[in-house]
Amino acid sequence: GAVVSQHPSWVICKSGTSVKIECRSLDFQATTMFWYRQFPKQSLMLMATSNEGSKATYEQGVEKDKFLINHASLTLSTLTVTSAHPEDSSFYICSARARTASKPLGNQPQHFGDGTRLSIL
Amino acid sequence: KNQVEQSPQSLIILEGKNCTLQCNYTVSPFSNLRWYKQDTGRGPVSLTIMTFSENTKSNGRYTATLDADTKQSSLHITASQLSDSASYICVVSANTGFQKLVFGTGTRLLVSP
Secondary structure, eight states: OOOEEEEOSEEEEOTTOOEEEEEEESSSOEEEEEEEEEOTTSOOEEEEEEETTSOOEEOTTOOTTTEEEEEEETTEEEEEETTOOGGGOEEEEEEEEEOOTTSOGGGSOEEEOOOEEEEEO | OOOEEEEOSEEEEETTOOEEEEEEEOOSSEEEEEEEEEOTTSOOEEEEEEETTOOEEEETTEEEEEETTTTEEEEEEOSOOGGGOEEEEEEEEESSTTTOEEEOOOEEEEEEO
16 A cells, blocks of 8 residues: 655754654655644644645645745655744644546545654753 | 534443444535544554545445535444554545645544453
């Protein structure tokens, strides 16, 4: 099945540090990748949507300069949390939507990575 | 406002028993409804995807139903196993733009030996 690899799985760093999280689709091409944030016992909240080769579309309330997203290829997207502070501590999850010609866009599977737990001290 | 509500919030059942989780949604225009299983500290894993015309879909011991008229869905788990302990998330795809997913808050299931 389709696999999405997210790295690192766990990060602890000091306040003010920038942290980069990678999301890779290992066995399929993903034209669209999504970045989510999840707080304990809450559901996933979409932060931004990125299409390969174009700028990411951010959800309302998500700071573009704080959460830098790069989607340079069909298999890799990165999220950089710049100058992270304790309130940025959370579980960050990426997902990738496969390009499947046989299905309408909305019915295409979305595969999730295993998340990155970010703790800012 | 597009919303997905799930019940119960949490559930404890004995190993081997069946259970049914509920999902109500107000997402429009509707594209499809998905059920995901999320283990603690892991990403969600897809169980089923149903479009408007599909009433039921099975994946092993998991059976999802969809009533597009009443905008309700259920996930039935048969002969539960300890490994079924997880959060089950109902997700509805809106048929707009990037086909965003609207997530429910999930049902936390604990299967007890």
